[in-house]
Amino acid sequence: MFVIYKDEILDSNDIKKIIEENSKFNIIEDMSLRSKREDIIAFNMSIDINILNEILKDDGYDIDEEDKEELLDEYMDLADTLAIELERIMPKNSIIRVYSYKYDELENIIKVVFAMAHKELGDLKLNDVVKRLLTSVS
Incomplete structure (x- = not known):
């Protein structure tokens, strides 16, 4: 989908390609159209738990000793951090906003909503878009 990015037109497929080539995230769905705005690029994306486990182990976490709830919090926080980067x-x-919203046990992934806009749009509007998108994902 093409979006207005201040004085330019961006293709969400180009941004998708950048994300997939430069990170460990996989794009599940282009949600740009669902944002109901012409100036937002948005994706539903995921990252594999095994990738997060390797990062946590490198940071000194003992995955086997962690409480399941605490480990899930660590996964969500780490997925958010990686997406913000x-x-x-x-x-x-x-400017981007991300929100890790689900641990999918069957696929062993963390799902994340990602939204991007030109900084002139502002944080409040971008936050509102992410909240709206979160209501449409499962």
Whole structure:
């Protein structure tokens, strides 16, 4: 989908490609159209638990000793952190918002909503879009 990015037009497929080539995230769905805005790029994406486990082990966590609830919190926080770091590879003057919303036990992944816009749109509007998108995912 093409979106208005201040004075430019961006293709969400190009952003999808950047994310998939430069991170461990997989894009589940392009949600840009669901944002109901012409200036937002949004994705439902996922990251494999095994990747998160390796990062946590490298940081000194003993995965086997952690309480399941605490470990799930760590997964969610780490997925958010990794998704936020994508901002450095996005087009200049981008702002992003991410929210890890689900641990899918069957697929062994954490699901994340990602939204991006030009910084002139503002944090409040982007936060509102993410909240709206979260109501439409499962």
